[in-house]
Amino acid sequence: MDHGANAADYSGARGLGYCMSEALCEVGLKAIAIMDVLQENGDATVAELHKKYNVAAAFYKVDVRDAQAVSDVISSVCQAAKIVDKAA
Numbered sequence: 001m002d003h004g005a006n007a008a009d010y011s012g013a014r015g016l017g018y019c020m021s022e023a024l025c026e027v028g029l030k031a032i033a034i035m036d037v038l039q040e041n042g043d044a045t046v047a048e049l050h051k052k053y054n055v056a057a058a059f060y061k062v063d064v065r066d067a068q069a070v071s072d073v074i075s076s077v078c079q080a081a082k083i084v085d086k087a088a
Contacts (some may be wrong), residue, residue: 001054006030009032012035029053030055031055032049034046034059037064046087
């Protein structure tokens, strides 16, 4: 991964998704969009990643089983913040 890249991680607030989010941050990610259905977990994950790795992190509540909802969130994130270079 390029240092300073941006990414989005589906189901990134817990389990394997969280591990992927953390691994991306460890290698120099600049910003990450975390998507998950669990608001509380997502908020905690964003706070932890920002504190631990000093990355710009944002949480988006979405059911990742809903392809259209995920697509809509990705479009919104890309337009509003230009945060995503790669999706994990």
